[in-house]
Amino acid sequence: MTRDAIKDLVLEIIEDIDEDADFDTLESDKPLRDQLDLDSMDFLDIVMELRKRHKLQIPEEDYPELATLDSCVNYLEPLLKDA
Amino acid sequence: MPVSFAKAALANRYDVIIIGSGLGGLTSANRLAYCGYKVLLLEYHTQLGGLATWFKRKGHIFDVSLHGFPYGMVKTCKKYWNKEIMNSIVQLKNIVFDNPQFHLETTFDRLDFTEKLNKQFKIPESTINAFFSRVAGMNFYDDQSMTTRELFEEFFPGRSDVHRLLMEPISYANGSTLNDPAITYGIVFSNFMNKGVFTFEGGTDKLIGMMTDELEKNGVTICTSAKVDRIVVDNGVVRGVEVQGKLIECGSVVSNSGITNTIYNLAGIDSFSDDFMAKADKIRVNNSSCQVYMGIKKEEKIDDIGDLLFTSTAEEFDSSELCDFTTKSKTFSVYYPKTRPGHDRYTIVASMNSNFEDWNSLSEETYAIEKQNLIDRALIDLDRYLPGAKDKMDWIEAATPKTFNRYTLHTQGTSFGTKFEGLDISRNIFKEVSGLFHVGSVGIIMSGWLGAINYGVIVSNDVDAYMRTIT
Ligand SMILES: Cc1cc2nc3c(=O)[nH]c(=O)nc-3n(C[C@H](O)[C@H](O)[C@H](O)COP(=O)(O)OP(=O)(O)OC[C@H]3O[C@@H](n4cnc5c(N)ncnc54)[C@H](O)[C@@H]3O)c2cc1C
Numbered sequence: 001m002t003r004d005a006i007k008d009l010v011l012e013i014i015e016d017i018d019e020d021a022d023f024d025t026l027e028s029d030k031p032l033r034d035q036l037d038l039d040s041m042d043f044l045d046i047v048m049e050l051r052k053r054h055k056l057q058i059p060e061e062d063y064p065e066l067a068t069l070d071s072c073v074n075y076l077e078p079l080l081k082d083a
Numbered sequence: 084m085p086v087s088f089a090k091a092a093l094a095n096r097y098d099v100i101i102i103g104s105g106l107g108g109l110t111s112a113n114r115l116a117y118c119g120y121k122v123l124l125l126e127y128h129t130q131l132g133g134l135a136t137w138f139k140r141k142g143h144i145f146d147v148s149l150h151g152f153p154y155g156m157v158k159t160c161k162k163y164w165n166k167e168i169m170n171s172i173v174q175l176k177n178i179v180f181d182n183p184q185f186h187l188e189t190t191f192d193r194l195d196f197t198e199k200l201n202k203q204f205k206i207p208e209s210t211i212n213a214f215f216s217r218v219a220g221m222n223f224y225d226d227q228s229m230t231t232r233e234l235f236e237e238f239f240p241g242r243s244d245v246h247r248l249l250m251e252p253i254s255y256a257n258g259s260t261l262n263d264p265a266i267t268y269g270i271v272f273s274n275f276m277n278k279g280v281f282t283f284e285g286g287t288d289k290l291i292g293m294m295t296d297e298l299e300k301n302g303v304t305i306c307t308s309a310k311v312d313r314i315v316v317d318n319g320v321v322r323g324v325e326v327q328g329k330l331i332e333c334g335s336v337v338s339n340s341g342i343t344n345t346i347y348n349l350a351g352i353d354s355f356s357d358d359f360m361a362k363a364d365k366i367r368v369n370n371s372s373c374q375v376y377m378g379i380k381k382e383e384k385i386d387d388i389g390d391l392l393f394t395s396t397a398e399e400f401d402s403s404e405l406c407d408f409t410t411k412s413k414t415f416s417v418y419y420p421k422t423r424p425g426h427d428r429y430t431i432v433a434s435m436n437s438n439f440e441d442w443n444s445l446s447e448e449t450y451a452i453e454k455q456n457l458i459d460r461a462l463i464d465l466d467r468y469l470p471g472a473k474d475k476m477d478w479i480e481a482a483t484p485k486t487f488n489r490y491t492l493h494t495q496g497t498s499f500g501t502k503f504e505g506l507d508i509s510r511n512i513f514k515e516v517s518g519l520f521h522v523g524s525v526g527i528i529m530s531g532w533l534g535a536i537n538y539g540v541i542v543s544n545d546v547d548a549y550m551r552t553i554t
Pocket of ligand 1: 102103104105106107108125126127128131132133134135147148149150151152256309310311312339340341344372374434487490491492493497498499500522523524530531532533535
């Protein structure tokens with residue numbers, strides 16, 4: 001998957017969680033949590049969805065890697081290179 | 084429709100078996116079905132819901148644990164159940180406190196509490212704001228050496244009236260005391276302060292009915308009157324469960340039975356390491372409850388005195404007084420016709436915290452007498468708010484810790500699971516026995532309707548991760 005495709009994937013998952021999420025003003029290097037009003041349950045949903053869709057197993061200690069959109073893409077890129 | 088175990092035609096094997104249909108068990112079942120697993124839900128009682136329950140008497144419907152939950156339920160129900168369920172959540176706008184130290188009516192949110200603390204209790208706004216930001220920033224993994232008592236003393240030294248305002252509702256909500264870790268207080272209190280107190284319009288029966296429909300739509304097999312006697316473990320791996328002498332196999336078991344029940348009675352201590360058992364032996368369960376259910380005759384009405392009343396005639400707040408056998412403190416939840424539109428009846432439920440042993444140690448005869456005394460005390464207290472209400476009632480009944488124990492099998496009839504240490508045991512049980520998970524009220528923060536549902540999701544994530552390693 002390309003970096004752009006990964007970005008779309010993450011945004012698509014977030015949109016499923018919160019259909020009112022506003023991506024227009026989203027800054028990709030700032031925490032998603034603050035900008036989109038996501039809580040720890042929402043991050044768990046992202047983890048579960050990634051497992052469901054791409055069989056990715058993200059261990060709990062790696063959850064901080066999902067903090068910003070950029071860090072998500074950096075973290076997922078090697079994991080999804082064959083997807 | 085859920086069928087009773089005796090009449091069910093079950094497969095020999097399921098991907099996941101859930102033991103117990105409390106809100107945690109129901110939610111895990113739903114999430115795991117959503118993940119594509121073949122799920123069997125086994126409930127001991129004839130009715131689903133666990134402590135989220137109700138019963139019918141003489142045209143009345145009494146709710147047992149529908150006194151109020153935080154706004155977070157809206158998002159949680161939308162994400163993990165469905166929009167119809169979410170849309171039935173409505174606010175309880177009039178929360179009343181009445182005790183020798185103060186009287187007030189509030190929407191129980193940060194804005195209104197700030198105003199009350201400032202105007203009525205004369206606390207400087209800067210202190211109030213500092214307190215709110217401290218509790219809002221608390222996480223369950225933070226240091227837990229500070230107690231709630233110490234937290235209150237830091238911000239409101241010597242102000243037992245303020246401590247009462249802040250603590251009393253939370254003690255009823257989850258059995259926590261001033262001696263529990265401040266983080267357990269902060270997390271739950273902040274949840275409520277977010278937007279106030281909410282309820283489910285239509286009542287508990289409607290909620291559980293909607294959840295049951297959703298589960299069946301998602302393919303979950305549900306059996307009632309199905310008491311699991313044993314979780315079968317082979318060489319450190321879960322093999323299945325035993326019900327009425329029958330073995331049903333599965334890849335994972337999610338036990339929504341209490342954590343202590345799960346360890347000592349279902350899996351058995353031999354399934355766990357000495358280290359784990361040393362920690363498990365230290366688990367303290369929370370207090371249980373007493374309730375008095377009062378039904379108003381069909382043709383009668385009562386005044387609007389508020390939705391939820393925290394009442395006490397005790398001079399000062401004291402966590403242990405709240406659990407006294409003859410406590411002077413109780414809540415009244417008043418259910419007006421708006422609770423169940425179309426079913427235009429009034430009911431009142433008095434709730435008290437209570438200790439199991441106080442009731443369990445009584446002879447049958449004394450137990451019956453004390454139950455009547457409990458009812459009489461509730462009626463006297465209620466008369467202060469609704470004079471003469473007793474004459475309008477056509478049903479009065481009481482429940483004690485023994486009642487809660489009988490219907491849920493919970494150790495000492497615990498109403499709110501365990502103290503903080505139970506969370507770690509619950510979260511790590513699958514590291515001891517592969518494929519064995521626990522969901523349900525633990526650690527104070529994972530209890531209540533919202534806590535139990537969210538915990539159901541958290542545990543489902545663990546189960547899903549595990550299941551993918553074995554298939
Ligand atoms: C009096 C009272 C008032 C409350 N008020 C509120 C409130 O206003 N707001 C709020 O948010 N929370 C309230 N609570 C707390 C809330 O109801 C609980 O925290 C929550 O419902 C617990 O869900 P749970 O998943 O832990 O399971 P539980 O509800 O404890 O259910 C466990 C289930 O497992 C079943 N089970 C146990 N062993 C077996 C077995 N061996 N085989 C098969 N089944 C088994 C039991 O029968 C039960 O159905 C109240 C609780 C009480 C007691």
